[in-house]
Amino acid sequence: MTSRYSPQEAEPRWQSAWSDADIFKAKPGHEAGDQPKAYILEMFPYPSGRLHIGHVRNYAMGDVVARHKRAKGFNVLHPMGWDAFGMPAENAAMQRGVHPGTWTYENIAAMKAQFAKLGLSLDWSREFATCDPDYYAAQQALFLKFLEGGLVARKSAKVNWDPVDHTVLANEQVVDGKGWRSGAPVEQRELTQWFFKITDYADSLLEDLQTLERWPDKVRTMQANWIGRSEGLQMKFEFSAEAEDTRSDGIEIFTTRPDTLFGASFIALSPDHPLTLALAETTEGLADFRSACAAVGTSEEAIEKAEKIGFDTGLRVKHPFLDGKTLPVWIANFVLMGYGTGAIFGCPAHDQRDLDFARKYNLDVRPVVLPQGADADDFDVAAEAYTGPGTIFNSDFLNGLPIEDAKRDATRRISDMKLGEARINYRLRDWGISRQRYWGCPIPIIHCRTCGAVPVPEADLPVVLPEDVSFDQPGNPLDRHPTWKHVPCPTCGEAAVRETDTLDTFVDSSWYYTRFAAASGKDDAGYWMPVDQYVGGVEHAVLHLLYARFFTRAMRDCGLLDLASGEPFAGLFTQGMVTHETYRGADGEWLSPADIERQGDKLVDRKTGAAVAVGPIEKMSKSKRNTVDPDAIIKEFGADVARWFVLSDSPPERDVEWTQSGAEGAARFVQRIWSLFAEVPREETKTPTDDTAAATALQKINHRAVASIDETIEGFRFNSSVATIHEWVAKLKKAETGEASLISARLEGLSMLARCLTPFMPHLAEECWAALGKTGLVSEAPWPVVDKALLVDDEIVLPVQVNGKRRAEIRVAPDTNKEDIEALAFSDAAVASQIDGKAVKKVIVVPGRIVNIVV
């Protein structure tokens, strides 16, 4: 009788064996010789205190790749650390009075214990948390290098201000115009902030997306859209004579449609445009208009519904091409200060927003683009602006030109007139990095009344966060700390104050991977970088992944990183989420899967016995209570089952639904695999009957399975690897009986199977390897070598189609020539009956693939 495999007993045993032998430690570059390197990295977690099943999927995927690479002979770096600064620690401090640092390090300890149970091939010797003073000291040094390199700016900008929590919020922390924590309506405030000049790299960040062949298209597209390059004309409209006394000599606008300049009927300024602000001081009603604009929320819905409103300044500007023609200058709520110059020219006939505005305020609508086939005398624009292709008309020297040519000519004319020039505009903004928070990296700057913003001298780094802070009132504890911020100016020695803002936590995660790489020696970052395979959630498609690409460029250009391409991640994989059914009890409250029991074909509440309504399958969330706890899964089934299941059912980039029955199925499969190994034949029992055709067939099965698993792992198709292993196991199971049990072929198969299982179910694989009597750890064993000769068939099955429908199969040697294949196909009775004496028009023979007879 075969014994059962006990993950609860075996898994901790193998985890200790790995840890005792310290086998997952990466070699420093100088020790690796000509061994190729592979840097495999998953996005490091925020130490919330609990792993969730989504983490398990993320790290299981990275582990498959890392273990596979290691077995393939690579020097693998697969590290782990903690993205440890951030608001939840401060919230915990406010709610429970525990220090953010204490809370964070306790969470790290708890999560690290959970990590240990997953059997991941991690090199923990390089572990750090971004809140370690060592780490943020290096980050402060980086900041100062960037400052020196001209990549940091201090400027005034509009930010989301939470008036209850007294802090700036990132855009993503503003939900429907309200602070996500306080629920208070967010205000737009003008504050002086620190910025990284990411826009300096806009072109390179956009261009080089094309070189990222192992990134998902989706992510590349999202970044391209985010950077938002648009080519156009930046030009000045000069004030007309009667407005000569105005404070500037004209209004700069940006347009992508210089071809429609003859259709211009007004100029519109943003409510926040400098000229608007200046006029507001003297113009009756303008201040009120500005508040009306500001009152419209920033939420999607509010913008969607917001009516276009305008304010006529009474000023007029000259049309650049039409002598004597002037255009009114309006202020319009739909013009954004943050894009272009904060001013536009309105061409109502060919822009819907301009048209809506013009209709409301009775401004001219002059069509200048004629659609193909339309009559110039008849063509007019009513409620809908025409934005399609066509030929320019009503436009003097541009008449008759296609749009693109007209853009070019109009731009050239404006340029000749010294009123402007072609210009590329980006949607990308500089990255505001100041946060009015305690639990972050202090910005190493001292503000002096006479010397201005002075960098903290290198010798005084790090600027360490003070421990004795209180969270009993809102606002930044650093700012109200009694002593911390008061320091002498490093330049003049006068009393000065520290910068009390800390860095956005996205800064911490923008360079951590270079820190893992450099842990084995200063020059090792150049050896390990770029990361060969990065794995994480698609929610970071823009922010984190764009910031990191900026950081490596900036570090390279400051001489801090040897990385010619500037690209941090050569390969990127974005995995799907883990979902689960949702359940509601009779009272409409959400129920956890743990509270549910199956009774017959009904689901009932375990406690009350009441019927349970099954809801849609959704992303696991605390609010819907449809989460499963990795610890509970591991306790019940083992880590191997958890890993196997999250990789098995769906393609890795898609969502996978966690089901109890699926997990049970995986657990069954573990036992089934174990039954293959529990009583293995020994080599010495090998019999002469072993060299049979059946044994060769089994050998082929083995080698093909390995080849397929290799291919699917490399293509990130782990669900297909899983299917292959299922089939392989079924065939090995069959080989246990008959044909003298095919002893040597079976043993070879089992040895190969154990090694192929390792990336997916490493504990079980070790147990199987030991059962085969092998010495050493399977985690250190080389990947099985595929004998290519065994991938070739002696005989292949060719489908025979008649008029594209399969009618028969023929068996031929793979190198059979076309004539013989054709003859064999025609000799088939089923084929003959389909042809039924009709004339054969054409015969297509694709050797090794198919035969198609057209009649």
Place this chain on the structure above:
RNA sequence: GCGGGCGUGGCGAAAUUGGUAAACGCAGCAGACUUAAAAUCUGCCGGCCUUCGGGCCUUGCCGGUUCAAUUCCGGCCGUCCGCACCA
């Protein structure tokens, strides 16, 4: 509104060179073993028709290219995601 993805059995899916559609798993059905249950094993498992040989239909819908289309092209429908008054 703009951009991108996806759509195949009851369900998750496979078919990564344009070449046998539905591999593999889950659920289900039938059977073996058992006093019984669990566990395990075997078989069936897209639809319609069948004289039991097989035949016809089927990858969201409509059309196209091709000897051949889940795969390529065009249009539409549905759905999910990202961005959004971006000039």
